Amino acid sequence: MIIKTNKAIPASEITDPLVFQQRRKIIKALMASALLPGAIGSVSANTASPLRWPALSRSKNSVDKALITDPELVKNYTNYYEFSFNKEDSTELAQKLPTDNWTVEISGEVEKPGDYQLEDILSWQSLQEYVYRFRCVEAWSMVIPWVGFPLAELIKRVKPLSHAKFVKFTSIYDPDSMPKQRINAMLDWPYVEALRIDEAVHPLTILAVGMYGDALPKQNGAALRLVVPWKYGFKSIKAIVKIEFLKRAPMTTWHEFAPSEYGFYANVNPSVPHPRWSQFSERQLGSGFFTPRRQTELYNGYGEQVASLYSDMDLRHFF
Ligand SMILES: Nc1nc2c(c(=O)[nH]1)N[C@H]1C(S)=C(S)[C@@H](COP(=O)(O)O)O[C@H]1N2
Ligand SMILES: [Mo]
Numbered sequence: 283m284i285i286k287t288n289k290a291i292p293a294s295e296i297t298d299p300l301v302f303q304q305r306r307k308i309i310k311a312l313m314a315s316a317l318l319p320g321a322i323g324s325v326s327a328n329t330a331s332p333l334r335w336p337a338l339s340r341s342k343n344s345v346d347k348a349l350i351t352d353p354e355l356v357k358n359y360t361n362y363y364e365f366s367f368n369k370e371d372s373t374e375l376a377q378k379l380p381t382d383n384w385t386v387e388i389s390g391e392v393e394k395p396g397d398y399q400l401e402d403i404l405s406w407q408s409l410q411e412y413v414y415r416f417r418c419v420e421a422w423s424m425v426i427p428w429v430g431f432p433l434a435e436l437i438k439r440v441k442p443l444s445h446a447k448f449v450k451f452t453s454i455y456d457p458d459s460m461p462k463q464r465i466n467a468m469l470d471w472p473y474v475e476a477l478r479i480d481e482a483v484h485p486l487t488i489l490a491v492g493m494y495g496d497a498l499p500k501q502n503g504a505a506l507r508l509v510v511p512w513k514y515g516f517k518s519i520k521a522i523v524k525i526e527f528l529k530r531a532p533m534t535t536w537h538e539f540a541p542s543e544y545g546f547y548a549n550v551n552p553s554v555p556h557p558r559w560s561q562f563s564e565r566q567l568g569s570g571f572f573t574p575r576r577q578t579e580l581y582n583g584y585g586e587q588v589a590s591l592y593s594d595m596d597l598r599h600f601f
Contacts, residue, residue, distance in 0.1 A: 338429060338495070343486055343587070344413035351424040352568045353494045359567060360501045361418065362520060363469055364453070364460035376501040378459040379521065384505035390450075390526040393441035400505055404491065406439055407431035411495070412488055412509070417550045417582045419514035423564040428509050429492030434483040436525075442479065446527035449482040451475045451508055454521045473535045475519040476528075476546070477510065478591075486511055486587055489522070512584040514548040545601040549592065550582035554601045 340347075362372040384400040409429055417423045437449070453473040457463040463471045481487060488509045491498055498504040503520030510517050516536050526532075536544035543557055552562045563575040581588050592600070 338409055338411045341410050341412045343584075344411070344427075345415055345425060345583075347413060347427075349415075349425040350413060350427055351566075355567050356424055356426055356493070357499050357502065361515065362501055362503075364462050364471065364473065365501075366462065372501040373499075375461065376499075379454070379456060379500050379504075380459065381500060381505040381521075384523075386506065386522060387524045388440050388526075389524070390528050391443040391446035392527045393443065394439070400491075403436060404431075407435055409491070412490075412511075414486075414509060414511035415582050415584075416509075416511065416515060416518070417564060417578065419516055419544065419548065419556060419561075421559060421561060421564050421578075422567055423576065423578075424567045426493055427495070428488060428490040429495065429498075430488040430490035430509065432485055433487045433489050433508070434485065436489065437479075437483055442527040445529055447479055448528045448531050449477050449479055450524075450526040450528055450532045451477075451519045451522050452524035452526070453519055454523045469535055469539055473519060474532065475508065475517055475534050476532050477517070478531075479527075480591055481510070484588060484591065486584060512550060512581040512588050514544075514550060516544065517548050547592075547600050549580075549588075549597065549601075550578060551580055551597055551601065552578040553580075554598055 358373050359369045360372045360376075361369060362376060365372040365375040386398050386400060386403065387396075388398060389395045409431055411427050411429055413425065413427045415423060416426050433449075442449075451474065454460075455463065455472040457471075460471075462469075477487070490503070490507050490509050491505065493499075493502060498507065503518075506522045507520045508518050508522060531546060534546060536548075537546050550561075555561050561578055564578050566573065566576050579585070
């Protein structure tokens with residue numbers, strides 16, 4: 283694989299035909315909802331890139347923009363086991379996933395259950411850019427400028443009942459487009475993940491609909507994915523079609539597959555090794571051959587914001 287670091291290209295200049303259709307649809311939804319009154323002007327004013335995302339403000343929790351990983355790497359090196367067990371093939375395979383008219387079912391211990399159109403969910407939100415570190419349990423990392431909104435905003439809107447203690451997320455089940463869902467080897471489908479409710483409403487936790495100023499590529503989890511930057515990447519579930527509010531912790535995909543290797547919490551922690559490898563350091567995607575590995579930080583560097591969620595817990599036991 284060719285690794286290049288190209289920090290000179292602004293996200294707004296990158297046009298990927300694969301995301302063209304979806305991006306146009308999201309912009310249409312945003313304009314229809316009158317959320318971004320400047321959108322029409324800024325879209326038509328730039329003929330060179332007429333469909334780029336309207337200017338977004340950046341979340342104050344963002345890390346330095348100069349650290350952002352080359353988008354070509356992020357789009358072509360993905361973990362998406364419904365499509366492939368390697369990191370290159372989903373780029374193409376995932377394009378078969380239908381992501382139009384995306385609906386999210388909200389259910390369980392909640393005042394306002396129902397099937398919600400993604401367009402409607404977006405019309406309640408103002409989107410922002412969140413430049414977050416992203417650390418996979420396999421000890422590689424990236425820095426990604428997501429476009430999204432706090433999960434807390436959606437949760438407030440649908441009003442969980444007071445005894446809802448966990449939020450469960452389910453990915454799409456679509457064996458017609460997802461070849462690995464047709465074979466029952468290894469993982470149980472659909473992919474599921476969950477958070478404790480206080481983790482879910484934490485301001486760092488977002489739902490993403492885009493990255494690099496564009497719509498989310500299908501291989502990166504379109505139409506809607508979770509991003510929890512202080513946890514290992516497998517918690518950041520892609521292609522969410524269902525969000526459930528529960529009294530008890532549900533079983534989750536990787537935890538069920540190998541409970542001794544993948545915990546429910548999956549908080550990034552350099553001093554709790556994976557049984558088969560160290561988590562002490564990480565390979566930064568896009569860094570040069572001679573660049574040293576980055577020393578992994580507790581909670582992926584977000585400890586100041588999230589450590590209080592776990593103050594009474596033994597992190598070795600609840601890994
Ligand atoms: N539905 C689904 N969500 C998923 C995965 C997956 O295979 N299926 N892989 C997870 C893992 S292991 C990681 S590291 C991240 C990778 O996100 P990326 O491919 O956009 O970098 O997505 C997570 N979410
Ligand atoms: Mo991962």
